[in-house]
Amino acid sequence: MYFKKIFNLLKTNNLPTKYINNCKHTKNNFIYFKQAFKRPESAPMSEKELNKSLQKIKQLQGAKKKVKYSPSTVTLQVLGSDARGATRCLYVSSDHSKYIFNCGEGTQRLAHENHLRLTKLDHIFFTTPTWQNIGGLPGLSLTIQDSGVSELTLHGPKGISEIYDAVKRFVYLTELNVTEASCEEKDVFQDLCMSVRYVHLKKSTPNNDPESNDKLDIDYSTDDNDDVDYYAHEHNKNGKRNYKIQNGKQPNSKIIKHEKKRVTRVTGCVAYICKLTDLVGSLNVEKCVDFGVPPGPLLGQLKSGKDITLENGNIVKSLDVVDPPSSGPVFIVLECPDEDYLQSLVNNEAFKNYQKNNDIQNEDDKNDLPRCIVHFTPENILRNPKYIDWMCKFPSETEHIIINDNNQCLNYIALHRIQHKLNLLHPEIFPIIQDEEQRVDTPYEEIDERLKDLKIHRGKTLNTFELRPLKGFKNSVIQINREADIKEAMDVDGFLDVLAELQTEINARSKFIESMDKFPKIVMLGTGSCVPNKVRNTSGILVRIDEETSILLDCGEGTKGQLVRFFGDESDNIIKSIKAIYISHLHADHHLGFLGVLQARKRLTDEKLFLLAPKQIESWIRLYHKKFEPFEDYINFVPNQGLLLTLESLPTDTKDELLQQLKLKKINTIGVLHCLHAFGISLTLKNERKIVYSGDTKPCPGLVTLGENCDLLIHEATMEDGLEHEARKKMHSTISQAISIGEQMKAKFILLTHFSQRYSKMPRIPEDDEKFNSNNIGIAFDNMQFNLAELTLLPLFYPALKLIFSEYCYQLETKAQRRLLKQQQQNEKLNLNIQHQKN
Structure with missing residues (x-):
């Protein structure tokens, strides 16, 4: 319907017929709209309206197709390991949706480098409302808005979305609608990929810090200069400043404001018990042949659960030829930030149903137990005997992935590669990046012998756990080859x-430089x-x-x-x-x-x-x-x-x-x-x-x-x-x-x-x-x-x-020459039009 409205809009604005004819009623017409909108002299519609329509089409193009089935592949991937200098983030990917658990600074950069798509990201889950978990959210929001995402739901401690109130003056979101899910323990998030239960961890001791009181008086009064759109010059055609936000609000902003004089501090800790939706059984072709089902549409009816009658009168039931559905596996994501939350974790009834000391033989029962637990818990709590005892109550099949600042891993391969080459020019001005150095971690069994029977993995960027189909942990990591990077530079003609x-x-x-101040x-x-x-x-x-x-x-x-x-x-x-x-x-x-x-x-x-x-x-x-x-x-x-x-x-x-x-x-x-x-x-x-x-x-x-x-x-x-x-x-x-x-x-x-x-x-x-x-x-x-x-x-x-960077420089020069040629052609055409008007 939206596309039809756009076509009518184009026609009513008297855009050239060739543009309208080229714009068939499909989503592949983005380029033609773009061409049309570049001709404002032909269209009474304002440039702002045209750009808004263009943005809407872009969003529709980037939007995911509606699906009605459970995903056939679901993967957990460590994006940020929380190693020193790294972000902390778990990336969950399925056939038709993406999710993130925690979003530290640098998440968008790491996702971009590792080609982890964010265009289908609709939900972000937070364990605690700390900067190390939410610091990457403002920048990520700008990125996904530009990529066409129009809806984003935040899950976590109550009030987590109020981070946008804090950053609204400089994170300008006009096309991204941010909402906060209700995350009470009685609530359950459900979509076609998974269901998520919220488990709230409580502090065992009261907090007497006046700065940490739940309710605080806060003065929101600001002078007039605070009601400013700091990006106004980018919205205006000629870069002129137009700073004031009408009535103190950003135009078209879809974020609900929570401006109160008395506010509630955003606190709390939420763990997530996630269960994939059941996977519909597949059609058994061999059984269909045995029952005499001919190739064709009857197979589709059987797969969809319908019984059929063959030409000979035989009835074939769907249950006879379709494998039974497989129950979705469980994974848990949690953080126990300090000892005050430890008692609430180890005594929480929500986890006890998933803890069984003995190995489970029945496959259906296995799917009801966690295949993977992702721990954002800091190392000092992770080594606490109570926490270890709690971990040991899960079955031996459960695998544990640790994401905390005791990890060590490489993060950004591209910056290492470029630094290896620049280092050839001057090793002091372009030193080698320090996080290449690896240290040896203390084996967990040396910390506590009870851990020797657990499958524990130190999270590294790109480590993967394949939940569906169930293949378990895969130690995919970033690989850096300094020698290969150096050789690549050395092989350039003339470089030596x-x-x-x-x-x-x-x-x-060198002597002059050494004699000067350091x-x-x-x-x-x-x-x-x-x-x-x-x-x-x-x-x-x-x-x-x-x-x-x-x-x-x-x-x-x-x-x-x-x-x-x-x-x-x-x-x-x-x-x-x-x-x-x-x-x-x-x-x-x-x-x-x-x-x-x-x-x-x-x-x-x-x-x-x-x-x-x-x-x-x-x-x-x-x-x-x-x-x-x-x-x-x-x-x-x-x-x-x-x-x-x-x-x-x-x-x-x-x-x-x-x-x-x-x-x-x-x-x-x-x-x-x-x-x-x-x-x-x-x-x-x-x-x-x-x-x-x-x-x-x-x-x-x-x-x-x-x-x-x-x-x-x-x-x-x-x-x-x-x-x-x-x-x-x-x-x-x-x-x-x-x-x-x-x-x-x-x-x-x-x-x-x-x-x-x-x-x-x-x-x-x-x-x-x-x-x-x-x-x-x-x-x-x-x-x-x-x-x-x-x-x-x-x-x-x-x-x-x-x-x-010879190849890269050549590409830049080629683009510049094309741009110059295009500008010359436009100028020539303009001169011809002027000359024609004079004649």
């Missing part, structure tokens, strides 16, 4: 010669824009002032994981050294990793962390602090507005403390041309060296003033040259625009970062670009570190980089 020339140049400068050091943790991809995470830059002092400039989702992977065993010391986190603006890709870093730091030190951010972030901090996890007492908040170069308003004692903690001489911000409340920042060290970071911005004169004569400008270069219109619309900069700003401020070195994810490996630099042939311009990569003296080496890498 270029590498030799590079090494000669580096050796010639600090400050800059570590690029995230150099991509918008969403993470396989090799570029979202924004994050670590500036190490000295061994004991650091500041993070922006903190996109997954920044903590990037830190842990890069520094390995030293990561605790590095995280502890972070005295401040600076957030340039309130787009999600610049600060969703803040809580992950803060919580990691809280475990290491009681020292407060300075948070430098737009003042408007306070509402998000306050709400999450009150409703989910308390952390506000661990930060000293400094609004970016108080550090403005032109209007500094920060109290003197606060600024003095900030400068003392960071060991800086000066720190200033400036408003830049992006969304509202977007800033650039300059850091002046005590030795007068100056580092400037643009954040996201169009070419900005104010930034030139802020960064005058700086030693290093780190500037966003989201778009390639030739895409100035798109850059202006989204309020970003092209490569040449970023370089021009650096030249205007007389920056000694310009480092380009924040590349669109269309340039995942390498941004496009035209061969004849004279600006880029300068010796003071570099390209940023994730997991790249350098001090100021080593900046002179970065331009030397460019010839080798072009060879390492």
Whole structure:
């Protein structure tokens, strides 16, 4: 019906007949609609209405087909192992639906790399409402919305969906309808794949912490500037700002708001007992032959459960030729977060029906017992004698998969592969990622001899448990071959010669570099824009002032994981050294990793962390602090507005403390041309060296003033040259625009970062670009570190980089040439039309 309405809409808007004729009433007409909508001059319908219709068709295309049968394959897969630096997530896949249990930071990135589709994801289950379980949800929601998912249901502790209240200012969901399922113990979730029982675990001791009271007074009052659509410039045709949200609400938002002055803290712990639906028996062809059933439609009737009468009058019953249905197996997902929940777990009646010490011989009874239990339980509880005793009550056939931070495994194969190649250029600037090192775990039987009879598996990314057909645990893991990656680079024609020339140049400068200060050091943790991809995470830059002092400039989702992977065993010391986190603006890709870093730091030190951010972030901090996890007492908040170069308003004692903690001489911000409340920042060290970071911005004169004569400008270069219109619309900069700003401020070195994810490996630099042939311009990569003296080496890498990514660069150049040719053709056509009108 929707497609017919669209066709009528097209006709009433007088779109060219050829478009309508091409649009047969099928779902394969998306391209023709797209062509039609690109001709607004032919259609009175507004561009906004056309785009909305286009989005609806896209969603319908991506929607799953309605099915009426149980899936024939169901697989559990460890997506995030919770190893240090990894997310925590269980991915459940069937023929026609996908599910996720817990969704830590980095879930969407890992799913994308491992080709685990999220387009059929309708349900996410959470064991506890902690950031390590929900931190990846905001970013994942944006991704699945873009892929066409229109409905998402959250399961877990009551109020779990209120995370969207906290992030609604910067996670803009207009086409995704998020609902929260009722998860009381009397409720049962049921679909064609499985049924899910909710088991609530209770604390055994009352909580006397006033910060953890169930009901809290919370002030939702905010100033007018908090009612802002931070993505308004991307919705508008010309990139003009239109910030206000009417009546304080996002247009078309389908998320139910829960704004109250008195709120309930989101707490609790939910375990899930999941049972697959019974599988309909298959038609036994041999029996059909024995009964004389001819090939044809009669077979289908028998399979559907109908009895038939043959031509000879014989009656064949469906029960005689169809195998009996097979009962669906059971799996359990749980987390016992601390000892307070342990008593509730081990005494819970809901699990006792699934616990039998003796092996079960009857196959039907076996299906009523759990084939697999996935434990998100931390290691200290997992080793508790009470927990071990509880595990041992399950039958020996039950297999246990552990997902906790005591695991060790590789996570992101793509970033390892690219780092192996970049390491050839300079092993200190591009060091090998630390999570390649493997350690030997203590066997469980050495922890408790009772565990020797249990089938226990340490979860690793891509480990699989096949439930239907039942094949059990499969140790599928990520494999990394450093030698093969190096050989791939070495085999590129001309690479060895270029590498030799590079090494000669580096050796010639080594004495100078060694004589210079080792600090400050800059570590690029995230150099991509918008969403993470396989090799570029979202924004994050670590500036190490000295061994004991650091500041993070922006903190996109997954920044903590990037830190842990890069520094390995030293990561605790590095995280502890972070005295401040600076957030340039309130787009999600610049600060969703803040809580992950803060919580990691809280475990290491009681020292407060300075948070430098737009003042408007306070509402998000306050709400999450009150409703989910308390952390506000661990930060000293400094609004970016108080550090403005032109209007500094920060109290003197606060600024003095900030400068003392960071060991800086000066720190200033400036408003830049992006969304509202977007800033650039300059850091002046005590030795007068100056580092400037643009954040996201169009070419900005104010930034030139802020960064005058700086030693290093780190500037966003989201778009390639030739895409100035798109850059202006989204309020970003092209490569040449970023370089021009650096030249205007007389920056000694310009480092380009924040590349669109269309340039995942390498941004496009035209061969004849004279600006880029300068010796003071570099390209940023994730997991790249350098001090100021080593900046002179970065331009030397460019010839080798072009060879390492030669095939990728060729593809970018081909696309650019096609785009240029198309633009030329359009211009010629436009000129002809103008000439025709004049005549």
